[in-house]
Amino acid sequence: xxxxxxxxxxxxxxxxxxxxxxxxxxxxxxxxxxxxxxxxxxxxxxxxxxxxxxxxxxxxxxxxxxxxxxxxxxxxxxxxxxxxxxxxxxxxxxxxxxxxxxxxxxxxxxxxxxxxxxxxxxxxxxxxxxxxxxxxxxxxxxxxxxxxxxxxxxxxxxxxxxxxxxxxxxxxxxxxxxxxxxxxxxxxxxxxxxxxxxxxxxxxxxxxxxxxxxxxxxxxxxxxxxxxxxxxxxxxxxxxxxxxxxxxxxxxxxxxxxxxxxxxxxxxxxxxxxxxxxxxxxxxxxxxxxxxxxxxxxxxxxxxxxxxxxxxxxxxxxxxxxxxxxxxxxxxxxxx
Numbered sequence: 293x294x295x296x297x298x299x300x301x302x303x304x305x306x307x308x309x310x311x312x313x314x315x316x317x318x319x320x321x322x323x324x325x326x327x328x329x330x331x332x333x334x335x336x337x338x339x340x341x342x343x344x345x346x347x348x349x350x351x352x353x354x355x356x357x358x359x360x361x362x363x364x365x366x367x368x369x370x371x372x373x374x375x376x377x378x379x380x381x382x383x384x385x386x387x388x389x390x391x392x393x394x395x396x397x398x399x400x401x402x403x404x405x406x407x408x409x410x411x412x413x414x415x416x417x418x419x420x421x422x423x424x425x426x427x428x429x430x431x432x433x434x435x436x437x438x439x440x441x442x443x444x445x446x447x448x449x450x451x452x453x454x455x456x457x458x459x460x461x462x463x464x465x466x467x468x469x470x471x472x473x474x475x476x477x478x479x480x481x482x483x484x485x486x487x488x489x490x491x492x493x494x495x496x497x498x499x500x501x502x503x504x505x506x507x508x509x510x511x512x513x514x515x516x517x518x519x520x521x522x523x524x525x526x527x528x529x530x531x532x533x534x535x536x537x538x539x540x541x542x543x544x545x546x547x548x549x550x551x552x553x554x555x556x557x558x559x560x561x562x563x564x565x566x567x568x569x570x571x572x573x574x575x576x577x578x579x580x581x582x583x584x585x586x587x588x589x590x591x592x593x594x595x596x597x598x599x600x601x602x603x604x605x606x607x608x609x610x611x612x613x614x615x616x617x618x619x620x621x622x623x624x625x626x627x628x
Contacts, residue, residue: 293372294329294330295318295372295373296366296372297331297332297376298356299375299376300332301335301336301343301351302376302377303481303483304418304478304521304524305374305376305377306333306343307521307525308374308529309331309333309343309349311529312529313348315328318372320414320533321414321469321533321534322533322538330350330367331348331349332351332352332366333350334377335353335377336354339351352364355398356394356398357394357401360401366402368409370413371413372414372415373414374528374532375399375418376528378418379391379395379448380448380488380491381420381446381489382489382580383448384446384447385448385489385580385584388447391451392447395451395452403462406462406467406468407462407468414468414471415462415463415471416473417459417473418528419452419456419544420475421477421549421592422446423442424436424444424449424588424589425443425445425446425449425587427443427445434591435592437546438545438546446489459471459542460543464542469536470542471532471545472542472544473545474544476517476518476548476549478519478520478521478524479494480497480520480611481494482622492506493557496554496561497615500561500565500625501565501569501627502624503572506572507576507578508574509578510577510578510586513554514585514586515553515589515590515591516551516552517549517550517591518552518605518611519548519550520605520611522614527597531600545594545597546594546596550604550607552608558570560612563628564613564616564628565625565626566625566626568626
């Protein structure tokens with residue numbers, strides 16, 4: 293089996309690659325499990341050393357749109373595409389052209405390349421909770437379900453929703469086997485902050501654990517729908533494995549979410565690392581971040597994901613402890 297992961301050297305892409313390489317096989321769309329022969333990582337950044345050293349890994353560097361137009365990806369014989377590459381929410385709001393190029397033009401080009409292959413590859417598209425937003429004068433329903441009409445209120449959310457619709461049509465026409473998954477906000481991400489409006493939802497845990505201050509740009513009562521990296525990768529892989537009958541209609545599936553608030557996340561941090569950690573949180577309102585985040589729903593149902601056997605994280609304390617266990621070198625505070 294030959295796999296392509298766009299954004300394959302980023303945090304989620306590299307984690308997905310490691311998970312697939314570790315299991316060694318993939319039962320694609322309900323078929324018999326097949327040995328993974330190659331995993332192509334397409335990204336601007338080079339792969340981490342462990343992935344670069346794996347003989348099954350191929351790296352294609354550069355702008356995704358140009359990679360596709362040049363024919364570098366997808367390679368002939370690609371069985372499944374995991375399309376994770378994207379410009380993130382804050383970037384897209386600040387630079388409209390960047391978002392359209394990275395999130396719309398590149399997605400369309402990749403779908404057309406898969407269509408040209410003529411082999412109906414499985415295509416897993418990483419959409420986002422940001423496809424939902426409160427319209428002025430028309431707030432979202434209290435609970436968001438799989439079939440709730442998306443009303444995005446950011447350029448990023450609109451671009452992701454367009455991607456979902458393209459996926460549905462290319463699947464309907466038989467060009468691909470389409471699987472759109474709406475990712476929740478992933479926390480806790482290791483490493484450095486990125487340009488996403490949701491970046492602080494990792495930073496407010498990661499930085500205090502490292503003994504550094506972190507800004508919280510929204511009020512403590514702000515609701516959020518989260519998923520750990522582990523649960524997120526499980527959902528992405530399960531989407532590729534699901535049969536057409538299990539998946540159902542070609543519309544997007546909400547991945548499982550843990551419902552909490554920003555204040556609840558701070559309490560979980562204090563439970564694990566004490567007041568020394570929460571004393572490093574600086575509650576500093578940022579109107580630009582608040583304008584984006586306040587449109588996102590906090591209560592997201594995931595019935596279709598549950599039918600696929602997927603579950604949400606049990607609680608945020610467990611998520612924080614998992615981060616500490618996986619990243620011991622990044623933790624400077626004493627933990628309980």
